[in-house]
Amino acid sequence: MKHNETIFSVKQTDLSGYDGWVLFLRQQELEHLVWLEPKLGETIRRLKERKLFTGALHQVEVIPTHGLFPTPYLLLIGLGDSSPTPLQAWREAAAAAAKAALKSHLSRLAVRLIGVNAGDDLNISTKTQIAGALTEGFLLGSYRIKSYQRDPELSASLLEVAYYDDSERVGTEELKLEAAITKAKIYAKATNYARDLTNLPSNLLVPENMAVEAQKLAAIFGFECIVHDELEIEKLGMSGLHHVGKGSIHPPRMIVLKYQGTEQWTNVLGLVGKGITFDTGGISLKDPEGMEEMISDMGGAAVLLGVMQAIGTLKPKMNIVVVIPAAENMPSGSAFKPGDVIPTLSGRTVEVLNTDAEGRIVLADGVTYAKQLGAARIVDIATLTGAVLVALGDVATAAITNDESFLKQMLKAAEQSGEKIWQLPVYPEYKEMLKSEIADVKNSTTNRWAGAITGGLFVGIFAEETPWIHLDTGGTAWLWHERGLDPKGGTGAMVRTLVSMIVG
Template sequence: MNFELKSLSLAQAATEKCDALLVLLGDDYKPAKDGFSALIGRALKDGDAQTKAGKVLALYKPPVVQAARVVLAGIGDGSAKQVRSAVSAAYAAAKSDKLKKLVVVFASNPSAAALRAAVAATADASYSYTTTKSKGEARVLQSVLVGAGNADELAGGFERATAVVAGVEFAKEWANRPANHATPTVLAKAAQSLAKHARITCDVLDAKAVTKLGMGAFLAVAQGSEEPLRFIVLKYSGAAKSAAPTVLVGKGITFDSGGISIKPAAEMDEMKFDMSGAASVLGVFRTLSELKPAINVVGLIPACENLLNGRAVKPGDVVTSMSGQTIEILNTDAEGRLVLCDALTYAERFKPKAVIDIATLTGACVVALGAVRSGLFSSDEALAQALGAAGDAAQDLCWRMPLDEEYAEGLKTQFADVTNVAGRAAGAVTAAKYLQRFTEKYPWAHLDIAGTAWKSGAAKGATGRPVGLLVEYLLTPAQAAAK
């Protein structure tokens, strides 16, 4: 979809020919003397329109406007959160099969954060998955013109917002694809497609290479599937070779049946989303390809299926990880941490300044935080604070969870160095404690996105989270260095 930023007053917006015009009204709005502003002023005075966030008034072909439909939407104090809420509500009111060109205009000058929120909300509301539909129908909305009186000073923020949208939609695309259209091999090809962009390279390791590396935990998960595993290594090189990279590790279970510890049949189709961590890493690299920041980033994706056949790993089996630690697999449905631990060990070779793993890891995190915030675990205070602040700025929220050493007690076993599960209590925490064992050589954080990576029910589909959070985190220090 094509986004454009333009300096527009309400009077100028009224002359734009489009299928729908969304007008964002803040508490500070004061009507001018032109006909359109006067119409809005009367609607506000009569109480039909309101500046309260999310309140909308739909108008059909008002005589002072070129647009076929007009929606007045309140944005309250103009914060990013309220703008996002308002645009979502306004788009729902304007949505139709004929909505190809949309104009979104701020009645008062917005902040950079508010502008970015408007772009993100418009893209999210208009997104549709079409890849495996027989008609191959295209997205209805083709172009969005965003208007603001202070457009010139917002150009940089607008470029960043549209680049994040490209990354979020790339992540959505791959997370939404059915498992037979997103096998480890196909996912690797998606990663390789990113290498056509400047500064990005991609290497893909097969089972033979992974075996040579000693990734016994990763291999154990993959051995129950006919689909071959792939270990994907993406590199974005925007800074000097001597600059330590940030490493992003994305869980790439392209379908998770649970293995021998099989999942219930209900909603098992949603386990195609179990590679949403991997999809978010791909999405971040898609955004980096647009913005070309002066940083170095590595993306690691251990990709395989977790299925069951005569070779599948069994509860009670003991495997040896790349780190040399032995693992007793008590539950084959706790497979994400098995593929991640070998990738976390592999990350050591890059001498990273930080490593962040992203995974749809535990149902326990869904119970704890629902779909609002991702779970954040970190052994490094500065890294945890930076990720939390990035989530707030990007409206891609997370919540820090504990890592007390006492939580690791349940991972002890007399048959190996560690087990892969520690019972139901504090399941999200004990999973993070397991991963922490493999991260002693660098600052580390873990994002459990099991509750935030996709939606169920009528709105079933990937959210593209936490691409926004990760991009915000990566770019903030780069921006500080550029000043």
């Protein structure tokens, strides 16, 4: 889906032509708007007295200026009462501003960057961090899902955001501010690209379409791209992927993207993403209610394509191999069945107890193949389990690792990006639950206890001794209602965290 490009700029003067002036306000600042036209200041104070706008986080009020200000409208956006304001609060406040602007059909916004009050000032480090956070928030908050209606309702677009800075140092700081804004745009655009892919109807995104999407990225950014079709998948021994995909008329694909940022192909980071383009559960058929969400079961693959879009632009000095096992999990006469024992690329065999636990089987081949392609560390990301929703709801992504120092890098990146990750335990008793009497491992436990943990540990078996992190976005890749930065539908959760971890 093609989105209108939002122009960001840094300006010192001249607010003519802008539809709205965005005021980000902490709760304690509502009584100190001494620089604002008195009648407008009085209006804001009355809103506070009536508790219509108190400056609470996510609170929004749009008021007309009636010619008392250079812009026709003021957008009052609450920041809460924390001081200093966390960067995530700035992101969420900007997202709220974007949504309010679009609802009011305001396309061009100006934002005071030096602080709310005329006497406020910020050092350049803080200012660039805030500018970056605001830029992410504006772009993520203004995301709109594509409409397939015959006569879609025309919607407003956020065309321009100008950061107004009348401090004396703006000229010397402008390049740093513009660099921060540019980087934030890359992160947000990559996230929105992942959202677009996740939201595609499953009839428009089958494994072959996903391979074509990867090839498009490769052509734009010069990546090496390898796509193995169903015949090559069998020939190479990727039997896990073969068995999961053989029930569909749309055959599976094993997709590889390689980015080489150093002279030697060493210290390679492997990224493996689950690419189940639709999941019916197979023979272990899902409940039909809510099954339409299963267009998002390729959310892990979408995230990695988003990450590679950002990597192609930022060009870090490191080596990355992305592996996406893509398939449809469908019931048919040729589908794999409960009770089957299937081989995998690693040589290990899997006893199938539940065909709706298919993602871990394709990831097993994906992780093994990433190692064969040189990965020295591996992150897999997948909408792996429904059990993660029971544990963490749709708020946090679950993480499992065999290397605590590796996970610390991920957690630091998540903190910087404002995305939530919670580490799950890997006690030996959980691994015991995956033992099979007739195969090397079974793909599901009989009582389904600790499902998010055992699902992740299944994948970890195939990572072996390679440093590995598993991210289960089964709760965070898709939302039924918009919240904060995230829209209803595909969220692109973990794109910004992964890019931050890679780029630093």
